[in-house]
Amino acid sequence: MKHTRFRSLLLILILPLFAALVIYIGLFSVLELATERSDKIAAERQKNLAETLVSKMQAAVAHDQESATVWDDAVRNVSDGNAEWMKANLGKWMFTYFQHDRAYVIAPNGRAIYVFAADEADSTKAYQQVSDIVSPLVNRLRARLATGDDAGISDQVLSIGESDLLKVNNHPAIVSVKPIISDTGNIEQKPSEIYLHVAVRYLDGSFLARMSSEYQFDGLNFAWTKSAEDKRSFAAARNADGREFGYFSWHPFEPGEAVAKSVRPALAAVGLSVFVALAGMGAVVAARNRKLRQSRAELEHLARHDTLTGLANRARFSEHLATAISGSAATQSNAVLFMDLDRFKQVNDTMGHPVGDRLLVLVADRLRRIFPDSVVGRLGGDEFTAVITDVTSDQVSRSCEQVIESMRRPFEIAGTPISIGASIGVVIGVGPDVDPSDLTRKADIALYNAKAAGRNRFAIFGPHMDELVQERRALESDLRLAVLNRRDLEVHFQPVYAAPNGALYGAEALLRWKHPLRGLISPEVFIPIAEECGVITQLGDLVLEEACLAAQRWPDLEIAINASPLELNNEAYSLRVIAALNKHGIDPARLEIEITEGTLLDSAGECQRNIEALRSTGVRVALDDFGTGFSFFGRLQYVAVDRIKIDKSFVGGFDSQDADNRAIVEAMIRLARAKGLKTTAEGVETEEQRAILKELGCDHLQGYLMSKPMTKDAFDRMVGTNVIDLQAKR
Structure with a gap:
């Protein structure tokens, strides 16, 4: 009986209890070990994250400064001691927009000419609190400026600087010092005369709250x-x-401890519940580990992708390119595309960075749809890239045409259509032995050639391109020198005649560049270079000045000048023109400004505002090369101009058997007359062309048949003493 009882007890109680205890102890030990390890990993990740955030904040403070310190306006206004401007752009604005707690502008003599401190109303005291702290950073930066040290400058970092973690007014703080320098290079600055901007960002207070x-x-x-x-x-x-x-x-975040607390009560239950609790524990632990792995994957994704567009960043792009090349067959062709958005800077500057950022996101979406099976990246700014593997040159060309066509279609942001374009540089490498860095260099050179050829196009790298890039850079340098010294640049004047009687009506001012070694360089070559390197405004001012002087010399003639879209997009353009006319005492009605149809694509409206301001004073506006642009007849319904200039390609078509050119020109003249506009035909080279244009009712003629462009002295000799007679004829 006792034996039976004991066996029953053994089978019913002891063995199950022993088994339950063994399972419980084993599971409990495993649980505690997993808890400790999981909590340790989580704590280490949080520690690394905290250190990374502080490091990124240091870089962010310096980057924030460059939004206002690398700027011609900043150099001028700081040099002039413009306190209101410094407050609006270098002080209080930095606090409002970037949460910088303090800002100082340090003059070359070491004196603080501007002080902002969110936590100290007394500016003198605010500077005394940091002067000794900041001095070592200021001295180091000035020493680097003096030696021309540019270490650390890249596409994202525009200027050198010094930064450190320091104690400011009993606050832990990031202190960053940046030079205030020109963004265009047009302002000459000696290192000893450069002003410095000091930004202070406290690491307690709002930074802690945001981090938490x-x-x-x-x-x-x-x-x-x-x-x-x-x-x-x-x-x-x-x-x-x-x-x-x-x-x-x-x-510390303790995911393991949270799991253990929920599982321990289950382990204390009866034996069967231990097994159930074990399964539950495994599921919960797995979920927690999945969350940790997901967090790690997100961090890795951020490290390898552009945060704005989600595309691959430079590091991911370089890694993928190297992998794609190394895995290629011996005859496999791989293409690298460098894409640069045309007119993006204009959109970003005129419509603001939020619109620019949204535009970049929309561009990225279109590129993903065009290259669904390829890695597309954003290298920074408006520069995108793509790697297409196992592809033919014809396929690459079709893809490039697809990108250009896609970028030409307007982007709609907040109800506003925005038109841009894209230039693409392409290089094709064959096999696994090509150097990835050499491919990216050649793709960049091809992009440079595409932009130099007129934008909105693509170029595939060829061996000649290296030489073309060097030649273009030399031309750019020579053009800058010519503009700086006002040398080798001369304005010529091409006469414009009345079509009905052949009387001299006016002249168009045309800029010529006679290079000392290369000879006469076509405006079609040097004007795009001037627009790209930022000297188009100086060239426009030179032509405007010469046109005003010509108007004084020939008081009975109308004078026309050409305006670049970049000039018209400058809000001060109309003021510069009016000031020049007033300076020389010229009636605004005697000046005509010729614009291209591309100018009318200005979605921000700055060009149209300049045109309206000029026309309100009496200055006349002509639409140049009419008929060669987009929807040219429909555009006349929405743009206010005084004259259209019929492009020479239509005039030259009179000599062919095709009657369409005559019909098109006749339609243009009738449309202009219906709108109350004058017409001028360009490129008249034969008597037949002149006769047809006169018969069709064109108002004025211009071309080599009557006269080529000539110097002002030659024009003087042509006019001679006939000014009064010319006036009588008119």
């Missing part, structure tokens, strides 16, 4: 020394020389 909220740091604070408080994690903040500057501390 966005990255879920529980109980986050900053202390100058480590506390002995148990169960807090610490991340050291180190200054430039590697010393520990202070410590961020927080209650």
